Amino acid sequence: MNLDQTDRKLLSLLQEDAKRTTKELSMQLGLSKTAVYERIRKMEREGVIRQYTALLDREKINRAFVVFCHIRLTQHTKENVAEFEKQVVSLHEVQECYHVSGDYDYILKIHVANMEDYRNFMVTKLTDLKHIGNTHSIFMIGEVKNSSVIEVGARNKT
Amino acid sequence: MNLDQTDRKLLSLLQEDAKRTTKELSMQLGLSKTAVYERIRKMEREGVIRQYTALLDREKINRAFVVFCHIRLTQHTKENVAEFEKQVVSLHEVQECYHVSGDYDYILKIHVANMEDYRNFMVTKLTDLKHIGNTHSIFMIGEVKNSSVIEVGARNKT
DNA sequence: GTTCATGGTGAATATTTTTCAGCAAGTTGA
DNA sequence: TCAACTTGCTGAAAAATATTCACCATGAAC
DSSP: OOOOHHHHHHHHHHHHOTTOOHHHHHHHHTSOHHHHHHHHHHHHHTTSEEEEEEEEOTTTTTOOEEEEEEEEESOOOHHHHHHHHHHHHTOTTEEEEEEESSSSSEEEEEEESSHHHHHHIIIIIITTSTTEEEEEEEEEEEEEEEOSOOOOOSSOOO | OOOOHHHHHHHHHHHHOTTOOHHHHHHHHTSOHHHHHHHHHHHHHTTSEEEEEEEEOTTTTTOOEEEEEEEEESOOOHHHHHHHHHHHHTOTTEEEEEEESSSSSEEEEEEESSHHHHHHIIIIIITTSTTEEEEEEEEEEEEEEEOSOOOOOSSOOO
16 A cells, blocks of 8 residues: 555544644645545555554553563474463553563563552462463553654655 | 543553544544544643654664764763754754763654664764763664653543 | 533534536547 | 546535433432
8 A cells, every 4th residue: 555645644644633624734735625535545455554543641540550561482393482472462451562682582561550560460360370480571661652653664665 | 631541541652643533532432423523632732742743663764773872071061052942942953852860861762764873973973062072873773662651641631 | 409510412503425417528449 | 549447535414422400319417
């Protein structure tokens, strides 16, 4: 799918606020409502837009304590990796999990209420996962930037 | 603000898909459309729901190369920290930036198209930032989990 | 017992989304 | 060159949704 300037602008506006109406968008882009509507539907169909979501205030839902937990596995067999990943996905405290290069194999972003809950999570859940060798926790002191908008690249793969 | 079981369920549904209609939500929750509508509006007013956004496919917008860049500052004066943070926020490649505990001061999550673009970013932009001491890049090999849904905690601060 | 505050309902109204018929420009191939 | 086709647009109409409103029940406060 090839995204033109209008598509990119549209994506930028929808990332900022997905509740914008086609009428509002059409005025900003200088197009008809239907034209905008069709472009959005197309990007949804093609999977450029994956999902619409509501972003919550972590403080207000009691999940302000964020930890980056680096994890090294004991052994990197296919089975171990698959089993570990499957288990990690099922932990609701684990907001994100990436397989990464470097000293550690995985980085987990974990959202809990406070240090006590994090300790509980470590002791009762994370430690139970199989094949975990070593962990290293980095605590978030402050959030400087967390943008919901990804700049859309001009050139694209087919 | 106190969130009851219905609010939490509502938040969970809206995080999964913010485009769900009040009608659909009302059926799932066993309430009237208006009751659901009022609950949502209240959570928007109170700031529990911060924003609605469209999530894009990083591959399809040519931003599939993700790097976690750890940064240490040379000196931690108020001025340096403020200046650094201000500059970082303005870089569109930097999707997220956290002030953290540990060996490094900041973790940046950076989205670009490929290694070449990352190199360019490092050389022409990141290195230009003042007060940067040391950096360490960790490359994302795979995304195991990236959930748009944060579990909502039961108890809340006022 | 009256007065509030809270959270609900169903109907009416305002807005928005979605569909549809058609138009114009550009491409393709005989 | 011209018919056939594709693409992306427009404006109006229809369908669905959001929003407002008047009103009801419940429980707490005084």
